[in-house]
Amino acid sequence: MSDLIVARGLAKNYGATRALDNVSFRIGAGRIVGLIGPNGAGKTTALKALLGLTRFDGELSLLGLDPWRQRHRLMQDVCFIADVAVLPRWIRVRQLIDFVAATHPRFRREVCEQFLGRTDVKPASRIRELSKGMVTQVHLALVMAIDAKLLVLDEPTLGLDILMRKYFYETLLNEYYDEQRTILVTTHQVEEVEHILTNLLFIDHGRIVLDAAMEEVQEQYAQVAVRSEQLAAARALGPLAERPGLGRTHMLFRGPARAELERLGEVGVPSVADLFVAVIQGARA
Numbered sequence: 001m002s003d004l005i006v007a008r009g010l011a012k013n014y015g016a017t018r019a020l021d022n023v024s025f026r027i028g029a030g031r032i033v034g035l036i037g038p039n040g041a042g043k044t045t046a047l048k049a050l051l052g053l054t055r056f057d058g059e060l061s062l063l064g065l066d067p068w069r070q071r072h073r074l075m076q077d078v079c080f081i082a083d084v085a086v087l088p089r090w091i092r093v094r095q096l097i098d099f100v101a102a103t104h105p106r107f108r109r110e111v112c113e114q115f116l117g118r119t120d121v122k123p124a125s126r127i128r129e130l131s132k133g134m135v136t137q138v139h140l141a142l143v144m145a146i147d148a149k150l151l152v153l154d155e156p157t158l159g160l161d162i163l164m165r166k167y168f169y170e171t172l173l174n175e176y177y178d179e180q181r182t183i184l185v186t187t188h189q190v191e192e193v194e195h196i197l198t199n200l201l202f203i204d205h206g207r208i209v210l211d212a213a214m215e216e217v218q219e220q221y222a223q224v225a226v227r228s229e230q231l232a233a234a235r236a237l238g239p240l241a242e243r244p245g246l247g248r249t250h251m252l253f254r255g256p257a258r259a260e261l262e263r264l265g266e267v268g269v270p271s272v273a274d275l276f277v278a279v280i281q282g283a284r285a
Contacts, residue, residue, distance in 0.1 A: 002028060002029050003026045003027065003028055003029075004027050004028060004029045004031075004062065004063060004149065004150060004182050005025075005026065005027040005050065005060075005061070005062050005150075005182075005184075006026050006059070006060070006061045007023055007024055007025050007026075007058070007059070007060050007061075008024050008058055008059040008060075009022050009023070009024060009057070009058035009059060010022070010023040010024065010046070010049060010056055010057070010058040010059075010060055011023070011056065011057040011058050012042075012045050012049065012054065012055075012056045012057065012206075018205075018206050019042050019045040019206050020042050020045050020046060020049070020056065020206045021042075021205070021206035021207045022058075022207070023042070023046065023058075023203075023206070023207065023208055024208070025201060025208055025211050027182060027184065027199070028182070029149070029179070029180060029181075029182055030178070030179040030180060030181065030182060031182050031183075031198045031199050032177065032182070032183045032185070032196050032197050032198045032199070033182070033183070033184045033185070033197070033198070033199040033200070033201060034185055034186075034187070034190065034193060034194070034197045034199070034200050034201065034272070035047075035184060035185070035186045035201045035203065036186065036187070036190055036200065036201070036202055036203070036272070036276055037186075037202060037203035037204055037280075038204065038280065041203045041204050041205065041206070042203050042204075042205070042206040042207075043154075043186045043203060044154070045206075046203065047152060047154055047184075047186065049067065049068075050062060050067060050152065050184075051067060051071075051078065051080060051152065052067035052068050052070075052071030052074060052075075054068075055068055056068070062074055062078070062150065063077055063149060063150070076104075076105060076106060076148075077106075077148050077149045077150060078148055078149070078150045078151075078152065079143045079146050079148040079150070079151045079152070080151075080152045080153075080154070081139050081140070081143060081151075081152070081153050081154070081156045082154050082155075082156075087127045087135060087138065087139070088127060089126070089127045089128035090126060090127070090128065091126065091127055092123070092124055092125065092126050092127075093116070093121060093122065093123050093124070093125050093126075093127070093130075093138060094123040094124065096127070096138070096142070097109060097112055097113070097123075097142070100112075100142055100145075100146075104146055106146050106147040106148065107142075107145055107146050108145045108146070108147065109145065111144060111145040112141045112142060112144070112145035115137075115140070115141040115144060115145070115171075115175070116137070116138070116141045119134070119137045119141075120134065121134050121137055121138060121141075132159055132160060133160055133161070133164040136156070136157070136160060136164065136168060140168065140171060140172070143176070144171075144172075144175055144176045148181070149180065149181055149182065150181070150182050150183075150184065151172075151176065151181065151182070151183045151184070152183075152184050152185075153183065153184070153185040153186070153187075154186050155186060155187055155188070156168065156185070156187075157169075157187070157189065157192070165189070165192055166192075169192060169193060169196060172196075173196050185197075190271075190272045190273050190276065191271065191272070191273055194271065194272040194273075197214055197272070198213060198214055199211075199212070199213050199214065200212055200213075200214065200217065200272065200275075202276055202279055202280065204280050204283055204284070207283075209279055209280065209283040210275075210279050217269070217270075217275065218269050220254055220255070221252065221253070221254050221269070221270050221275060222252070222253050222254075222256075222258065222261055222267050222268070222269065222270070223250060223251070223252050223253075223267070223268050223269065223270040223271075223274060224250070224251050224252075224253065224261050224264050224265050224266065224267050224268075225245060225248040225249075225250055225265045225266040225268075226242075226248060226249045226250070226251050226264045226265045227248065227264065227265045228247075228248075228249070230263070230264040230265060231249060233263075233264060234249075234251055234264045234265075235251075237253060237256050237260070237261075238253075239251035239252055239253050240252045240253065240254055240278040240279070240281075240282055241274070241277060241278035241281060241282075248265060248266075251264075252270050252274060252275065252278045
């Protein structure tokens, strides 16, 4: 699998604040990567570097291009949806489609129009007349109609209701994603995307604290609903985290063999949210 993104020693300072601290990672083609971290962890700075919106120290390559020096060329193969709609409120939907068709060499008008034809968005409507959910549909239609190799999503469903959030990710997975395209998504609503992710990047205080494929997570980490009589034995194995449950204590482990854990209680795969909390707390300890 070829690497779409390669970062080596990526660093960025804002005065005395170290926003990115020697960050290195690789992302291959055909992956759906969750870049997850608390507020102020460095996610936005990392995305700005990837999109050629800020200078940085270190090495960064997207599709073999330097994002800062070759941004114009790079943007032909990269799409971005931010958490805040930036479409002009005065423009009509059909005018917006005309504009993108005239300015982006890889825009496919028929794909955009087919998608919008399945929504309640009317071509004659102005952006200011649309609900937030409809604006998101317009964004998604425009993005899916561009034959790009990388899609970057920064809190793309912020403010949408649960039905619209579900629709957004289902459409993304079923109608945009394929083995040649890569999606990088940042979100605090990790429970909504964990079923589609192929890789995890956890970031905290400007550093990558976890870089793993979901297959590795399932192999290396386990969550156990520990029976009360097994608490001492479980704690002796050094859990990464524990929390009380209904009649059981839920502990998250890395390392012990499954057979050893099964003697303690019911074994399962931790959620991305539980894993995130455990890894971040461990990195800060």
